Amino acid sequence: MMRLHLRNAVNVAATIACGATVLIAMAPLASVLWLVVSRGAAGLSLDFFTHLPTPVGEPGGGVGNAIAGTAYLVGLACLFGLPVGIGAGVYLAERGDGRLGHAIRFTAEVLSGVPSIVIGIVAYGLLVVPMRRFSALAGGIALAILMVPMLARTTEELVRLVPRSLREASLALGVHEWKTSLSVVLRTALGGIVTAVLLAISRAAGETAPLLFTALNNQYWNAKPDQPTASLTVQIYNYAISPYEDWHQKAWTAALVLLLLVGSLNLAARLFTRGRLRDAR
Amino acid sequence: MRLERTADVTGPVGRAPVAPAGPLLPANRGDRLFAVGLTIFAGIVLLIAGLIVLMLLRVAHPLSASTSIAKFITGTDWDPVQLSFGALPFIYGTVVTSIVAIVLAVPVSVGLAVFLVEIAPARVQPIVSFLIETLAAIPSVVYGLWGLFVLVPLLRSPVEPFLRQVFGFLPLFRGPAIGVGYLAAGLILAIMILPTIASVTIEVLKTVPPPLREGAYGLGATRWEAIRMAVLPYARNGIVGAVLLGLGRALGETMAVTMVIGNSHEIHASLFAPGYSLPAIIANEFAEATGPLYVGALAGLALVLFGITIVLNAVARLLVHGVGSRASA
Amino acid sequence: MKKILAILAALAAVPALAQSPVLINGAGATFPYPLYSKWFAEFNKLHPDIRFNYQAIGSGGGIQQVTNKTVDFGATDAPMKEEQLAAAPGTVHIPTVLGAVVVTYNAPVQELRLTPEVLSAIFLGKITKWNDPALAAANPGVKLPDMEIVSVHRSDGSGTSAIFTNYLSKVSPEFEKEVGSGTSVKWPGGLGGKGNDGVTGLVKQTPGAIGYVELAYANQNKLPVALLKNREGHFVKPTTETTSNAAAGVQMPEDFRVSITNAAGKDSYPIAGFTYLLVPSDIQDQVKGKALVEFLWWAVHDGQAFAAPLDYAPLPKSVVEKVAARINTLKVQGKPVALGTHR
Numbered sequence: 013m014m015r016l017h018l019r020n021a022v023n024v025a026a027t028i029a030c031g032a033t034v035l036i037a038m039a040p041l042a043s044v045l046w047l048v049v050s051r052g053a054a055g056l057s058l059d060f061f062t063h064l065p066t067p068v069g070e071p072g073g074g075v076g077n078a079i080a081g082t083a084y085l086v087g088l089a090c091l092f093g094l095p096v097g098i099g100a101g102v103y104l105a106e107r108g109d110g111r112l113g114h115a116i117r118f119t120a121e122v123l124s125g126v127p128s129i130v131i132g133i134v135a136y137g138l139l140v141v142p143m144r145r146f147s148a149l150a151g152g153i154a155l156a157i158l159m160v161p162m163l164a165r166t167t168e169e170l171v172r173l174v175p176r177s178l179r180e181a182s183l184a185l186g187v188h189e190w191k192t193s194l195s196v197v198l199r200t201a202l203g204g205i206v207t208a209v210l211l212a213i214s215r216a217a218g219e220t221a222p223l224l225f226t227a228l229n230n231q232y233w234n235a236k237p238d239q240p241t242a243s244l245t246v247q248i249y250n251y252a253i254s255p256y257e258d259w260h261q262k263a264w265t266a267a268l269v270l271l272l273l274v275g276s277l278n279l280a281a282r283l284f285t286r287g288r289l290r291d292a293r
Numbered sequence: 294m295r296l297e298r299t300a301d302v303t304g305p306v307g308r309a310p311v312a313p314a315g316p317l318l319p320a321n322r323g324d325r326l327f328a329v330g331l332t333i334f335a336g337i338v339l340l341i342a343g344l345i346v347l348m349l350l351r352v353a354h355p356l357s358a359s360t361s362i363a364k365f366i367t368g369t370d371w372d373p374v375q376l377s378f379g380a381l382p383f384i385y386g387t388v389v390t391s392i393v394a395i396v397l398a399v400p401v402s403v404g405l406a407v408f409l410v411e412i413a414p415a416r417v418q419p420i421v422s423f424l425i426e427t428l429a430a431i432p433s434v435v436y437g438l439w440g441l442f443v444l445v446p447l448l449r450s451p452v453e454p455f456l457r458q459v460f461g462f463l464p465l466f467r468g469p470a471i472g473v474g475y476l477a478a479g480l481i482l483a484i485m486i487l488p489t490i491a492s493v494t495i496e497v498l499k500t501v502p503p504p505l506r507e508g509a510y511g512l513g514a515t516r517w518e519a520i521r522m523a524v525l526p527y528a529r530n531g532i533v534g535a536v537l538l539g540l541g542r543a544l545g546e547t548m549a550v551t552m553v554i555g556n557s558h559e560i561h562a563s564l565f566a567p568g569y570s571l572p573a574i575i576a577n578e579f580a581e582a583t584g585p586l587y588v589g590a591l592a593g594l595a596l597v598l599f600g601i602t603i604v605l606n607a608v609a610r611l612l613v614h615g616v617g618s619r620a621s622a
Numbered sequence: 623m624k625k626i627l628a629i630l631a632a633l634a635a636v637p638a639l640a641q642s643p644v645l646i647n648g649a650g651a652t653f654p655y656p657l658y659s660k661w662f663a664e665f666n667k668l669h670p671d672i673r674f675n676y677q678a679i680g681s682g683g684g685i686q687q688v689t690n691k692t693v694d695f696g697a698t699d700a701p702m703k704e705e706q707l708a709a710a711p712g713t714v715h716i717p718t719v720l721g722a723v724v725v726t727y728n729a730p731v732q733e734l735r736l737t738p739e740v741l742s743a744i745f746l747g748k749i750t751k752w753n754d755p756a757l758a759a760a761n762p763g764v765k766l767p768d769m770e771i772v773s774v775h776r777s778d779g780s781g782t783s784a785i786f787t788n789y790l791s792k793v794s795p796e797f798e799k800e801v802g803s804g805t806s807v808k809w810p811g812g813l814g815g816k817g818n819d820g821v822t823g824l825v826k827q828t829p830g831a832i833g834y835v836e837l838a839y840a841n842q843n844k845l846p847v848a849l850l851k852n853r854e855g856h857f858v859k860p861t862t863e864t865t866s867n868a869a870a871g872v873q874m875p876e877d878f879r880v881s882i883t884n885a886a887g888k889d890s891y892p893i894a895g896f897t898y899l900l901v902p903s904d905i906q907d908q909v910k911g912k913a914l915v916e917f918l919w920w921a922v923h924d925g926q927a928f929a930a931p932l933d934y935a936p937l938p939k940s941v942v943e944k945v946a947a948r949i950n951t952l953k954v955q956g957k958p959v960a961l962g963t964h965r
Binding site for chain 2: 679680682683685688703705706772777778779780801802803804805806807808809811812813814815816818823824827828855
């Protein structure tokens with residue numbers, strides 16, 4: 013009986029400990045969120061979303077071009093980064109137990125530790141200098157390089173966790189291997205992969221350093237891939253390091269806008285995939 | 294239909310090769326194209342790493358003329374005017390802050406994930422996950438500002454004096470409490486990598502098959518015992534992957550760290566002291582660095598960071614395999 | 623799938639539809655960024671078809687981009703050195719405004735007075751307390767607190783550091799030997815803040831701190847600033863006037879690459895510096911070149927009026943004349959530019 017009481021006590025203690033971690037984790041995150049919202053909300057307005065930036069001291073102005081720019085850059089990053097990241101992840105899961113697989117897995121882990129500024133500098137040397145211009149393309153590729161290691165590793169782990177029985181059942185029904193991988197295995201892991209993609213997008217949308225040396229910035233709207241492009245993070249950086257109070261206010265509001273955008277994307281993706289997913293459970 | 298070897302069926306739980314180890318040349322064109330496509334994408338990962346390393350080596354080349362690798366890594370003098378460069382203070386700061394971050398973030402993230410997936414009602418998890426993922430998008434600059442406005446004053450008093458009172462016998466907790474320093478940076482890193490580790494761990498835990506849990510309950514386990522003995526081992530590799538991703542982020546984080554670490558070139562034992570980290574100094578000095586030796590030294594720092602990442606990842610993998618081979622025996 | 627293709631096709635068509643006015647890209651120093659953004663906006667009001675795009679990535683970054691020809695113009699606080707000019711031949715330095723580096727502090731002292739000797743000793747770590755006798759001697763009759771001095775410097779490379787260390791090296795041979803001057807130096811101790819805002823933040827938060835920032839930061843944040851003893855022996859308060867005075871008292875070389883710290887003149891603030899725009903002496907692009915030269919002309923004449931309200935010091939008249947003459951020598955595709963109509 014004593015052993016049972018002890019085990020129950022441990023159970024309760026562990027439950028409380030886990031519950032406590034929720035509070036410990038949420039407290040600073042809530043504090044950061046509160047700081048951004050409380051300081052940024054004052055500057056929110058329709059103009060802020062749609063207008064171009066104004067010089068210091070002039071009222072009005074907004075970050076419309078930066079919002080469009082961030083969307084453009086992240087879109088480009090996804091174009092390059094998602095196939096490579098998810099593809100590499102599937103490779104590692106399906107064929108990754110040989111020497112090449114180990115090498116690629118290790119490389120992906122090490123790459124996830126490269127500071128974003130180093131990636132920016134490398135992208136600068138590889139793309140900006142030969143092209144003789146700062147461009148949205150260079151920025152998108154820099155962000156893609158940032159996204160790939162994380163996507164690859166997470167996708168691999170999630171695909172590996174798909175039960176073998178599902179794959180075997182599909183193969184037993186005569187479905188080709190590649191179709192099994194795509195339609196059965198990947199689809200089952202899709203919920204998790206969507207999370208990984210959203211995490212990667214969040215990270216890419218929040219980066220500053222790689223963009224400073226690749227996409228530079230732009231005071232105006234831009235849709236061309238070979239021109240500098242504005243982004244919310246670089247704009248926040250410019251406003252935050254300035255000495256002026258009204259620009260500091262704009263920095264906080266722009267940070268809030270960034271959070272709102274990423275949150276909406278997240279929400280939209282969740283709602284969109286809800287109907288199409290079969291849970292692994 | 295291909296025959297599968299028996300060895301494939303009895304691999305360790307969760308880590309069995311999902312493709313049979315039989316003849317590797319797929320039987321039809323679709324399979325071949327798929328295999329080639331995947332290999333190309335995987336190869337691109339190697340290409341990226343190769344390009345980065347090559348580029349850094351090329352830029353760092355002038356450094357090899359003026360100093361040896363050993364002197365660079367152990368040197369403590371960073372003087373851009375006299376062109377004398379040593380990386381030790383930054384290595385020390387990077388390692389210390391990353392360790393602090395991991396030690397703090399991993400139990401909290403895993404506990405959080407376990408609570409959300411195993412203990413809390415099912416409806417709570419998506420909401421909290423959504424919050425955590427969105428918080429992953431907060432720009433580094435904003436974390437840095439929060440650190441300056443909220444965390445640093447909090448550390449200056451009451452936290453650091455309290456730690457000094459209680460744990461002051463350890464050299465880690467001595468010295469004046471300025472607020473900025475290794476502890477501030479470690480804390481901010483912990484908060485920044487928490488969403489990454491927690492989100493991935495949550496997804497991993499969600500894939501644990503119910504029969505595993507049910508089996509444990511059937512044997513009379515309490516909920517915690519079921520988690521400990523059935524769920525966590527199954528998810529172990531996924532969780533390790535999540536932690537390594539978090540470690541990667543901690544090692545490479547720039548902006549937030551440089552705003553709260555104090556940016557001092559000296560090495561101190563105390564966590565309260567100001568310090569420096571490899572990404573922070575690269576970010577601080579790159580834009581203004583001129584001259585091939587100075588820029589080369591910064592590229593050298595990036596290579597050193599690469600080296601540290603490789604070492605820490607290898608150590609982590611060894612530790613995990615060491616534990617794993619005992620557990621599954 | 624079809625929908626995605628349709629959207630992509632529509633996006634590809636957008637650039638073709640847009641009517642693009644000329645966009646001129648520049649990058650460089652952080653210090654003048656707010657003023658330049660004001661200038662570009664004002665200039666764009668006068669010439670709606672000319673757009674300037676400038677990003678602050680640091681003076682070194684500006685020089686790098688000009689050397690790599692990734693931008694149409696650059697900007698730097700510290701003038702290019704010989705080796706840098708050799709890598710980017712034909713680059714012209716055009717001074718635009720002046721900035722001052724002020725010493726700010728966090729201590730209960732109304733108007734701190736500092737001499738060059740005391741200032742260099744503080745940043746060398748030789749004077750460690752606020753009530754040190756040397757400090758007391760410079761501030762007769764003032765009650766100095768018994769606090770530790772925490773010196774704050776820039777952790778990132780910057781033109782501000784370059785000007786500050788340039789001054790300290792001029793007035794203190796010991797500082798020159800032990801630390802030297804440059805955008806990044808090895809400071810003997812003290813805290814490092816990232817950017818002017820980082821130093822401002824650290825000074826504000828740390829009792830007993832003393833650091834150096836650009837004039838605009840001190841004014842905008844209402845920080846206490848120290849009066850510095852200049853070469854003539856006067857204690858001068860840093861303002862836009864005293865900063866402009868520093869430039870007036872200096873012999874300007876042909877290419878404007880000069881340091882104006884420790885300048886002559888009764889009312890000259892001793893820690894001041896020009897900030898420059900870097901342009902090629904012969905600009906290849908016809909449209910961009912004409913626009914750039916017209917902008918430069920406007921900036922050193924009409925643009926100067928916008929400087930003081932934003933806490934930048936305008937160029938003194940003597941310097942404007944010389945700069946205007948230099949602008950007249952700039953060429954576009956080998957031919958001089960006719961500036962008659964746009965003033």
